[in-house]
Amino acid sequence: MKLRTQEIAVAGVLSAIAVLLAVTRLGFIPFFAGISITVMHVPVVIGAVVSGPVVGTLIGLIFGLSSMILASVAPSGPGDVFFTDPLVSVLPRLFIGVAAWGAYRLTRSAGKRGTLAVGGVLLGAVVLAVAYTVGTAVALLAGVGVAVAGLALLALLLRQAAQAHPEGLALSVAAVVGTLTNTLLVLSALVARGYIPGSLALTVGVTNGPPEMVAAAVITVAVVAAWRQVPLRSGRARV
Amino acid sequence: MLDYLITAQTLPGSSPIRRLDPRTRLLGFAGLLVVFVAARRPLPAVLALTVTIALVALARVPLRFALGSVRSVAPWLALIAAVQVGFGVGDRPGCPPLWSWGPSLCVLEFALLTLLRFLGILLLMGLLVWTTPIPDLVRAIEALAMPLDRLGLPAHQVAMVGVIGVRFLPTMALELERLRKAQAARGGDIGGGTGFLSRVRRTLPLVVPLFILSLRRAERLAEAMEARAYGVGERRSHPLGLHFRPLDAVVLAGLAAFVVGMLIL
Numbered sequence: 001m002k003l004r005t006q007e008i009a010v011a012g013v014l015s016a017i018a019v020l021l022a023v024t025r026l027g028f029i030p031f032f033a034g035i036s037i038t039v040m041h042v043p044v045v046i047g048a049v050v051s052g053p054v055v056g057t058l059i060g061l062i063f064g065l066s067s068m069i070l071a072s073v074a075p076s077g078p079g080d081v082f083f084t085d086p087l088v089s090v091l092p093r094l095f096i097g098v099a100a101w102g103a104y105r106l107t108r109s110a111g112k113r114g115t116l117a118v119g120g121v122l123l124g125a126v127v128l129a130v131a132y133t134v135g136t137a138v139a140l141l142a143g144v145g146v147a148v149a150g151l152a153l154l155a156l157l158l159r160q161a162a163q164a165h166p167e168g169l170a171l172s173v174a175a176v177v178g179t180l181t182n183t184l185l186v187l188s189a190l191v192a193r194g195y196i197p198g199s200l201a202l203t204v205g206v207t208n209g210p211p212e213m214v215a216a217a218v219i220t221v222a223v224v225a226a227w228r229q230v231p232l233r234s235g236r237a238r239v
Numbered sequence: 240m241l242d243y244l245i246t247a248q249t250l251p252g253s254s255p256i257r258r259l260d261p262r263t264r265l266l267g268f269a270g271l272l273v274v275f276v277a278a279r280r281p282l283p284a285v286l287a288l289t290v291t292i293a294l295v296a297l298a299r300v301p302l303r304f305a306l307g308s309v310r311s312v313a314p315w316l317a318l319i320a321a322v323q324v325g326f327g328v329g330d331r332p333g334c335p336p337l338w339s340w341g342p343s344l345c346v347l348e349f350a351l352l353t354l355l356r357f358l359g360i361l362l363l364m365g366l367l368v369w370t371t372p373i374p375d376l377v378r379a380i381e382a383l384a385m386p387l388d389r390l391g392l393p394a395h396q397v398a399m400v401g402v403i404g405v406r407f408l409p410t411m412a413l414e415l416e417r418l419r420k421a422q423a424a425r426g427g428d429i430g431g432g433t434g435f436l437s438r439v440r441r442t443l444p445l446v447v448p449l450f451i452l453s454l455r456r457a458e459r460l461a462e463a464m465e466a467r468a469y470g471v472g473e474r475r476s477h478p479l480g481l482h483f484r485p486l487d488a489v490v491l492a493g494l495a496a497f498v499v500g501m502l503i504l
Binding site: 002003004005006008009010011012013014015016017019020023024026029030039042043046050058061062068069072073075077078080081082084085086087194195196197200211214215218219222223226227 | 272276308311312314315316318319322323326349353356357360361364365368393396397399400401402403404405406407408410411412415435436438439440442443445446447449450451453454456457458460461464465469470
């Protein structure tokens with residue numbers, strides 16, 4: 001296997017962006033109650049969509065390595081300590097690119113209705129399965145409530161994207177699947193390594209997961225649409 | 240901030256560790272990392288931590304520096320240990336409790352292991368970053384990946400991705416600074432809306448041009464590389480060679496024996 005020069009260049013430069021988002025805190029968006037959500041994995045999704053799964057995986061690798069190095073050299077919170085373990089910080093990130101790319105290709109060939117139906121069912125199944133395996137009764141109820149609200153917001157966004165352009169839908173789905181891969185695998189790794197209890201992971205997953213998916217989708221659609229000059233309906237300048 | 244992170248992390252000065260080949264340092268780092276990650280009981284982690292501390296001392300890293308990095312995470316380590324003990328993470332049925340009440344020995348053992356593991360990885364990572372500049376590291380990775388190249392894996396090209404990433408980090412940081420000022424000068428899309436979606440949209444005037452500029456840069460970079468015949472020859476050479484000396488072999492053999500011993504333990 002040999003990479004094209006173009007692929008090497010895109011992977012390299014987008015890796016730099018991934019590190020930059022982490023270092024400058026630009027990759028964190030304040031949510032509520034002092035919780036920030038992260039969009040640091042978005043370069044991986046964009047690289048995968050623009051240049052294919054190999055580039056996505058490479059950016060994921062460097063993103064993972066950089067989060068491991070940053071977590072140990074310049075830690076900024078208790079959670080950072082866990083990310084010094086490469087099984088938490090590097091391994092899960094290798095799969096974001098492949099997942100996002102696969103979702104993008106599938107959505108483009110499946111069309112609007114098929115994607116919305118399959119995607120909705122799959123997302124619901126994932127949320128329920130996670131809630132069922134790790135949840136206590138209270139966590140389960142709260143988790144399902146928050147997840148349903150998040151998913152409703154997500155569905156609204158996907159509908160908007162689909163109305164604007166079929167490409168918008170495919171990009172949003174790629175971002176959502178990429179984010180889901182990141183969140184699920186990192187949290188699973190944390191639980192599997194015994195660093196945090198399952199109920200805590202569930203809480204983090206349902207509060208951070210849906211907003212992260214939405215944010216990643218908004219940014220991915222905006223960037224790739226601008227790059228490929230896809231005429232989205234909402235693509236007017238706002239400045 | 241960026242300068243600090245990229246260059247100033249490597250401390251000036253010389254030490255026995257620094258005279259080792261970067262490949263040796265990287266392999267040693269990887270070996271000790273494996274011990275910390277794979278340790279299932281506290282004993283291998285304690286021994287590996289001892290070796291790491293000895294290496295930090297050998298590297299003549301100022302005590303203030305090493306302690307500073309530990310001190311900054313100490314409260315979080317304590318918090319993590321408290322959470323783990325509180326939730327009983329790592330408990331097994333039939334594990335005897337410490338006294339007649341309280342957390343079981345398994346839980347305490349696991350919390351101790353986690354603590355040691357993170358302390359070790361922190362110091363180890365610090366040791367690598369403090370003594371080895373990133374270009375040296377990338378060179379070492381490239382050299383070590385050579386055998387994979389022969390198997391048909393693009394190891395050399397993966398290293399190239401790393402080189403480009405490191406090279407473009409300051410460039411993109413400058414670009415970001417310029418974008419910030421440009422958007423501020425235009426009045427930007429800063430105010431308006433406190434909802435979550437509008438907060439996300441507010442990052443777009445910065446993030447979208449940042450990505451577009453970087454993708455454009457990547458295209459130009461690919462052209463420039465191909466214009467200089469990148470990827471035409473069989474293998475690229477380097478102006479500066481790495482020197483593997485007898486001392487490197489001794490250190491590597493010692494560390495390898497230690498790692499294997501710890502994994503068996």
